[in-house]
Amino acid sequence: MAQKPSIPKGTRDFTPSEVVKRNYIFDIVKKHFQTFGFQPIETPSFENSDTLMGKYGDEGDRLIFKILNSGDFLRKVDDNLYNSKDSNKITSSISEKALRYDLTVPFARYVVMHQNELDFPFKRYQIQPVWRADRPQKGRFREFYQCDADVVGSDSLLQEVELIQLYDTVFTDLKLDGVTIKLNNRKILAGIAEVIGAKDVLIDFTVALDKLDKIGEEGVKKEMLSKGISEHAIAKASPLFNLSGSNADQLERLEELLKDSEEGSKGISELRFIMETITSLGLQSAKLVIDVTLARGLNYYTGAIFEVAAPEGVSMGSIGGGGRYDDLTGIFGLKDVSGVGISFGLDRIYLVLEELELFPEAIDRSLDVLFLNFGPKEGLAALKLTTVLRKQGIKADLYPSDAKLNKQFKYANNRNVPYVVLLGEEELGNSSFIVKNMKSGEQQTYGLEETQKFIDSL
Amino acid sequence: MAQKPSIPKGTRDFTPSEVVKRNYIFDIVKKHFQTFGFQPIETPSFENSDTLMGKYGDEGDRLIFKILNSGDFLRKVDDNLYNSKDSNKITSSISEKALRYDLTVPFARYVVMHQNELDFPFKRYQIQPVWRADRPQKGRFREFYQCDADVVGSDSLLQEVELIQLYDTVFTDLKLDGVTIKLNNRKILAGIAEVIGAKDVLIDFTVALDKLDKIGEEGVKKEMLSKGISEHAIAKASPLFNLSGSNADQLERLEELLKDSEEGSKGISELRFIMETITSLGLQSAKLVIDVTLARGLNYYTGAIFEVAAPEGVSMGSIGGGGRYDDLTGIFGLKDVSGVGISFGLDRIYLVLEELELFPEAIDRSLDVLFLNFGPKEGLAALKLTTVLRKQGIKADLYPSDAKLNKQFKYANNRNVPYVVLLGEEELGNSSFIVKNMKSGEQQTYGLEETQKFIDSL
Numbered sequence: 001m002a003q004k005p006s007i008p009k010g011t012r013d014f015t016p017s018e019v020v021k022r023n024y025i026f027d028i029v030k031k032h033f034q035t036f037g038f039q040p041i042e043t044p045s046f047e048n049s050d051t052l053m054g055k056y057g058d059e060g061d062r063l064i065f066k067i068l069n070s071g072d073f074l075r076k077v078d079d080n081l082y083n084s085k086d087s088n089k090i091t092s093s094i095s096e097k098a099l100r101y102d103l104t105v106p107f108a109r110y111v112v113m114h115q116n117e118l119d120f121p122f123k124r125y126q127i128q129p130v131w132r133a134d135r136p137q138k139g140r141f142r143e144f145y146q147c148d149a150d151v152v153g154s155d156s157l158l159q160e161v162e163l164i165q166l167y168d169t170v171f172t173d174l175k176l177d178g179v180t181i182k183l184n185n186r187k188i189l190a191g192i193a194e195v196i197g198a199k200d201v202l203i204d205f206t207v208a209l210d211k212l213d214k215i216g217e218e219g220v221k222k223e224m225l226s227k228g229i230s231e232h233a234i235a236k237a238s239p240l241f242n243l244s245g246s247n248a249d250q251l252e253r254l255e256e257l258l259k260d261s262e263e264g265s266k267g268i269s270e271l272r273f274i275m276e277t278i279t280s281l282g283l284q285s286a287k288l289v290i291d292v293t294l295a296r297g298l299n300y301y302t303g304a305i306f307e308v309a310a311p312e313g314v315s316m317g318s319i320g321g322g323g324r325y326d327d328l329t330g331i332f333g334l335k336d337v338s339g340v341g342i343s344f345g346l347d348r349i350y351l352v353l354e355e356l357e358l359f360p361e362a363i364d365r366s367l368d369v370l371f372l373n374f375g376p377k378e379g380l381a382a383l384k385l386t387t388v389l390r391k392q393g394i395k396a397d398l399y400p401s402d403a404k405l406n407k408q409f410k411y412a413n414n415r416n417v418p419y420v421v422l423l424g425e426e427e428l429g430n431s432s433f434i435v436k437n438m439k440s441g442e443q444q445t446y447g448l449e450e451t452q453k454f455i456d457s458l
Numbered sequence: 459m460a461q462k463p464s465i466p467k468g469t470r471d472f473t474p475s476e477v478v479k480r481n482y483i484f485d486i487v488k489k490h491f492q493t494f495g496f497q498p499i500e501t502p503s504f505e506n507s508d509t510l511m512g513k514y515g516d517e518g519d520r521l522i523f524k525i526l527n528s529g530d531f532l533r534k535v536d537d538n539l540y541n542s543k544d545s546n547k548i549t550s551s552i553s554e555k556a557l558r559y560d561l562t563v564p565f566a567r568y569v570v571m572h573q574n575e576l577d578f579p580f581k582r583y584q585i586q587p588v589w590r591a592d593r594p595q596k597g598r599f600r601e602f603y604q605c606d607a608d609v610v611g612s613d614s615l616l617q618e619v620e621l622i623q624l625y626d627t628v629f630t631d632l633k634l635d636g637v638t639i640k641l642n643n644r645k646i647l648a649g650i651a652e653v654i655g656a657k658d659v660l661i662d663f664t665v666a667l668d669k670l671d672k673i674g675e676e677g678v679k680k681e682m683l684s685k686g687i688s689e690h691a692i693a694k695a696s697p698l699f700n701l702s703g704s705n706a707d708q709l710e711r712l713e714e715l716l717k718d719s720e721e722g723s724k725g726i727s728e729l730r731f732i733m734e735t736i737t738s739l740g741l742q743s744a745k746l747v748i749d750v751t752l753a754r755g756l757n758y759y760t761g762a763i764f765e766v767a768a769p770e771g772v773s774m775g776s777i778g779g780g781g782r783y784d785d786l787t788g789i790f791g792l793k794d795v796s797g798v799g800i801s802f803g804l805d806r807i808y809l810v811l812e813e814l815e816l817f818p819e820a821i822d823r824s825l826d827v828l829f830l831n832f833g834p835k836e837g838l839a840a841l842k843l844t845t846v847l848r849k850q851g852i853k854a855d856l857y858p859s860d861a862k863l864n865k866q867f868k869y870a871n872n873r874n875v876p877y878v879v880l881l882g883e884e885e886l887g888n889s890s891f892i893v894k895n896m897k898s899g900e901q902q903t904y905g906l907e908e909t910q911k912f913i914d915s916l
Binding site for chain 1: 462463464465466470472473474481489490492493494495499502505509520524525526528529531532535540543544545546548549553554555568570572575579581582591609612614619620623739791837841842845847849853854858869872873
């Protein structure tokens with residue numbers, strides 16, 4: 001009895017058309033990563049469990065896919081432990097490896113292991129899948145690609161400037177004009193917490209503030225209260241809930257609010273440098289705005305925080321994000337290596353390009369020319385021509401058997417081939433071939449000696 | 459206490475230089491897959507266990523990496539089963555997913571699941587990693603890429619012809635001239651077994667015959683004897699151990715030997731068609747030879763069998779292989795779909811290109827131009843120039859801080875940058891910049907208005 005095949009929930013097959021479109025995005029991203037001086041690395045799909053565990057919080061640990069040890073994996077498990085039947089405790093005895101959860105921790109591990117062969121600042125990019133045992137839902141998968149560019153070993157703010165340029169360059173090249181790059185700085189958030197006297201609950205404060213778009217001012221205030229942030233502190237912070245005006249205006253008001261906080265003022269000055277340098281350089285199509293509510297819920301950022309929003313009118317979460325972190329590699333024993341990086345959200349960018357119809361026309365055309373097959377002799381002549389076309393980079397194919405012509409034409413239609421070549425007995429006799437334009441229906445006859453003319457017309 | 463990081467045995471980090479070289483191979487392979495009309499698909503890294511288990515024999519089942527179920531995975535395990543502490547029996551209760559072992563079974567699963575949206579013949583290529591819990595050793599890894607092209611839904615021998623052309627085209631483009639494409643046919647092997655009266659031990663016969671290169675004629679005979687193949691049968695088969703002469707001569711002698719076997723004669727006629735068609739079309743740099751000892755130990759081939767050997771003088775196993783199989787998708791309930799495919803052995807091809815120094819010069823150059831950093835004002839001017847270069851596809855970078863010049867030059871040397879640009883206070887003042895050729899040491903001054911001239915010189 002044959003199995004009815006299926007794939008695990010949260011995973012996807014990619015059809016030819018999808019692969020081609022995904023590669024279109026990857027190729028553009030890679031091209032610009034490279035012109036910006038980033039170098040590619042790749043790390044193994046699975047790491048030793050102790051490289052990953054404990055790096056993403058309890059929830060993260062739970063979502064990491066563990067790989068069962070090979071062979072008689074239960075033999076080594078202590079009997080007492082085994083008898084507990086405690087999944088949590090037994091896991092580390094029967095599983096030593098785990099699938100990559102993100103690209104950041106493996107990158108930190110890479111930098112530490114390869115530190116003696118790297119030239120700092122080291123600019124790397126990495127485009128590989130990651131796996132999370134998350135509950136699958138619309139737009140959330142258990143296997144998906146991450147696409148990261150990071151610089152480690154330089155605390156220069158020029159890196160932040162370049163990463164903003166990089167976002168602008170990539171989205172401009174993708175024809176996705178009008179994205180908004182939101183910029184914040186962790187030190188500003190810390191300064192705000194300090195000024196309003198809520199320093200010890202900075203994380204709760206920023207996590208709540210981050211939800212302003214979703215749950216509104218009242219919701220945020222309610223959450224802050226529930227986290228033990230005082231009415232007084234919230235009142236002091238409330239001007240932040242509707243900062244508006246130009247970037248320069250906002251900077252000025254923030255500077256005033258944070259003037260008594262050393263850390264906050266440092267954040268303002270970093271933000272100012274980045275904004276002014278970008279203004280001086282100019283952006284191609286993106287808009288750069290200050291957003292003090294931006295916290296990204298990621299507690300390891302220490303300086304700049306980035307997030308990219310799709311053009312107005314497209315309802316989609318962020319399509320990219322990143323920031324500066326001051327101690328990426330400390331967990332693996334290499335101190336004082338500052339890093340800053342950004343990532344591109346491939347799946348969401350894909351959906352936005354689909355929605356706005358920004359993929360190039362006929363990007364997924366898999367065949368330029370199909371030669372019909374009229375029998376052994378004609379087929380051989382057609383195969384010779386096919387070979388000539390392929391050598392010049394034309395996607396060409398010969399129908400593999402001399403099936404009925406309507407079947408062959410149907411195949412050509414299904415594959416959306418623009419040109420079909422007919423080389424039958426008569427054409428073979430007088431060294432010619434007929435090209436049929438499948439859209440217009442027009443036919444044109446070429447002599448074999450005019451093959452190049454046909455190729456040039458494609 | 460910080461962890462000393464490591465990676466699981468049998469896995470690899472790929473450095474920038476390695477990634478670039480691997481991508482060079484992939485890109486050439488992909489380009490020709492596409493001109494030959496193949497379309498890319500991608501499948502999930504893990505499949506449901508029952509999709510994979512039982513498809514690769516007992517040894518294969520053992521080598522498949524299983525993924526532990528998430529959450530309290532032991533809760534559902536029956537107590538009696540649990541108390542047995544039998545790893546083998548418990549596995550399927552605590553693991554429902556497994557990492558892809560090859561690309562062929564997932565492809566078969568894909569074809570069956572997507573059969574209604576596919577146009578047959580369906581030509582697909584797939585380049586993705588696979589995982590095997592094999593004992594790691596030199597050149598054998600637990601994670602490695604496979605790179606396959608298959609056609610399903612056509613039994614035309616023109617497919618075999620095209621796949622041979624494809625091998626020739628790819629290896630020629632990789633500048634790897636002089637590879638040998640070995641060709642055999644499963645039906646010939648079956649015919650031989652029939653003629654010598656050893657039909658029931660065909661698999662043992664071909665597995666032994668496959669070892670001719672390694673263990674010699676005597677070794678093969680000994681193995682055949684040990685498998686219960688009679689002295690008489692071996693004596694009848696022994697002319698096969700030293701077939702030589704031209705392909706045409708060999709075909710003729712095989713035809714004579716197999717004239718009483720219907721299946722063998724069919725194999726001969728298939729082989730003849732393929733050889734003659736290829737002769738008529740011509741190959742660019744590869745050599746096509748008949749090799750009746752070629753069995754590839756793969757029992758699912760039913761027609762043509764291919765294997766590619768590196769050019770003479772390079773000691774390396776096969777760098778590619780494939781064949782025709784008549785019932786790929788039967789295991790998933792779709793009958794009568796004939797397929798034929800080839801694969802490229804990426805890791806070995808990489809080693810061969812390294813050994814023969816066939817990678818393009820400077821392929822791993824990650825930076826074309828480095829701008830030195832002389833301070834905030836000069837740096838900003840340099841960043842503007844960097845931006846101009848990048849827009850034209852030049853890999854350009856600005857050193858991120860105004861560190862001491864010898865440190866900046868050292869960085870430039872380490873990264874092997876051919877051109878360094880100096881834009882200091884004086885140059886900023888007179889709107890110029892100095893380009894230093896790092897190889898010759900020559901310096902040339904350009905006015906800012908001559909930037910394009912500089913770019914064009916790169």
